[in-house]
Amino acid sequence: MPADHDESLGVRLAVAAGGAVALLVPFALIAVLVVGNVGWLHRLDMSVTDALHNHALGNPGWVRFMAVWSTVFDPWVWRVAALGLVVWLVRRNARSLAWWVGITMVAGGLLGVLLKVLVGRHRPSFLDPVANAVGYAFPSGHALNNALGAAVFLLVLLPLVRHRPGLRALLWVAAVVVPVVTAISRVALGVHWTSDVTAGLLLGVAVVAATTATYLHRAGRVRAGIEEQRIG
Structure with missing residues (x-):
């Protein structure tokens, strides 16, 4: 295995693992505060929810937009889209990447339910x-699965447009805007607290980072094994 390739893989693995830890820490902190029913967090959640609810009561058009957005980017929409991505990757003989997509989406969804x-x-x-x-x-x-799905599609599609900066920028913008607006829609509709959607976004990206680190580690071991066989 070339030294520069090995170093690049190591850097990506370190970034993915570090990202998972960095995201899980604030998620865990929010979870502890929620379970402990900490007063200041409850008051913050209440103030944001009340303000958005009062705005929604006087703006039915805003409510319709948020409701449509929330439906369009429902968790099941992302799951069906991910299934389509898996099929597409299998047909392109990218089976290991297809497994990563499937495992990431299933693991994130089940973790959220649990x-x-x-x-x-x-x-x-x-x-x-x-x-x-x-x-x-x-x-x-909604927040968890949108962050999960957007990150998965971003990582799969970015290499395909490496020489098209406009499309790369568009993918990055979509991967950030869609989950964030979806999270806002859930609070605006009065069905979630701000801490719920914040934690969902953090956990979704953390799951992707964790499975990416595992995927890269396994890919490195497979490449190392192939290289050893060639040398032998």
Whole structure:
């Protein structure tokens, strides 16, 4: 294996692993604060939710836009899109990458469901709600799966447009804007607290970073084994 390639793989592995840890720390902190029902976080959540709810009550067009956006970028939409990506990668003989996409999406989704049950946080409640949602609140499934899906598609598609800076920039913008606006829509509709969506975004990207580190580590071991066989 060429030394420069080995060094590049090592750098990417370190970045991915470091990113996973860096994102999991604030997520864990928010989770602890939520479970502990810390007063200042609850007041912050309440103030943001009340302000957005009052805005929504006087702006039905805003509510419709947020509702449509939230539906278009529903977690199941991302899962179906990811399944299509897996099929496309398999047809391109990129099976290991297809496995990474599938495992990442499934692991992130299951982790989100498990944490909802473990934390058991209730959603905001209003006398005059503009939207409704079922299940527990923390972390936000919409925020988690949007961050998860956007990061997965970004990492898969970026190498395909390495010589097209305009498309690369567009991919980066979409990967940031779509999850963030989706997170805002859930709070604006009054079905999540701000800490729910913040934690969901952090966890989604953290899962991608963690599985990427695992994928790169395995890829490095496979390449090293192939190189040893050639030398032998």
